[in-house]
Amino acid sequence: MQRALVTGGNGFVGKYLVRYLQSSGSQVAVLSSSEGHEENNNATFYLADIRDRGKVQSAIQEFKPDHIYHLAAISAVGNSWQSPRLTYEVNVFGTLNVFEAAMNLPSPPKIVNISTAQVYARSSALLSETSPVCPENPYAASKLMSEFLNVQFHRHAEGGIVTARSFNHMGPGQSTDFVLSSIAKQFVEMELGERQRRLSVGNIHVRRDFTDVRDVVAAYSLLMGKGRPNEIYNVCSGRALSIAAIIQEFERISGLRVEIDTHPEKRRIGEFAEVCGDPAKIQAAIGWKAVIPLVTSLQDLLVYWRSALRQSSGQDVPARALHPAL
Known part of the structure; x- marks a missing residue:
């Protein structure tokens, strides 16, 4: 062992x-x-x-x-x-x-x-x-x-x-200091009627490899x-997506349509427009590649926040995450 x-x-x-x-x-x-x-x-x-x-x-x-x-x-x-x-x-x-x-x-x-x-x-x-x-x-x-x-x-x-x-x-349990967890939590708050359908974000045009x-x-x-x-x-995955595109995927999964409120204080100092990695070396060396689809990750983020927020408010907890490793 x-x-x-x-x-x-x-x-x-x-x-x-x-x-x-x-x-x-x-x-x-x-x-x-x-x-x-x-x-x-x-x-x-x-x-x-x-x-x-x-x-x-x-x-x-x-x-x-x-x-x-x-x-x-x-x-x-x-x-x-x-x-x-x-x-x-x-x-x-x-x-x-x-x-x-x-x-x-x-x-x-x-x-x-x-x-x-x-x-x-x-x-x-x-x-x-x-x-x-x-x-x-x-x-x-x-x-x-x-x-x-x-x-x-x-x-x-x-x-x-x-x-x-x-x-x-990204993934279930991540702090809302990180963008996708913050977005997922806000969508669930909208589902629960705890906030208006206005999403508070920074620069949605940056592209990141998640x-x-x-x-x-x-x-x-x-x-x-x-x-x-x-x-x-x-x-890395070798694919970069904009935050705007990921918000659209959250809308599709949740069935909610939201307005975007961009806040300068949520922008990082010296933020890069795009960051995308080449996974060729790790794939060749150890045979690893990212296999969990983005949609599964986003769905599991929503499941996590539904559970967390409903537990805090005493409501019933919904079904568990799609990926068994949660």
Whole structure:
């Protein structure tokens, strides 16, 4: 049985990854700076901020993982502008703490380090792993810095670090800080009569490459098994859609027609017009590709918010999600 440690295992993606690994037979531990690990109650839990070198080292030495999935990070662009120093402390020095503790074990584990597509320079072309990088916000800069930490571990005969550059992902349980979850929640509020049929959004003309979180965690697991250390892999669908087109799909699924209210404060600083990844390398290397259709992801987002909002108001909960991994 493989022993897998997930840093940031209480986060949106982390919870899905923990369940995925457990269903695959791994013994899982979660290292998180926040409690509330009831959903991961079959996992060993370590309460630790990755900035705390001693606690990170203690947890890793105690659990002795074969694999580490490093997800813990300040991941919201807006937060990174508000707290740039904290972003660098967590995403760079915290990552170094994880890497050093892992690589100093007698038998170092393999690590999948989660980075971001935001490290790439602006481009209307498909972004491959060799595309130019040019981060334009503190979050992206910190993640690119964390990628370069690999250099001091290149010579390790065991273990090694694989980098996953993840593009936009979505799924049930995601915070409304992220656009598709925010849109889905607003549609359900309209269904329940809690708001007028006016959708509050930012720039609906940007185009993004979205992948369902359940496909994303499958990619991370396959990268752990088959990804080559010191290599970078895009985790993406290879298809970009505008937010406007996705709103139209929400309208079709829900049967509601909405008016659009665009708000300047919902626009991100320096927002790219289009971001789309090239998944050729990851498909060739490990045989992974995104398989959950967009319509299923959007339907499951609506199901999630119907359940959450109706439970909060004491109403009956509707049928479960379409995809069995929810």
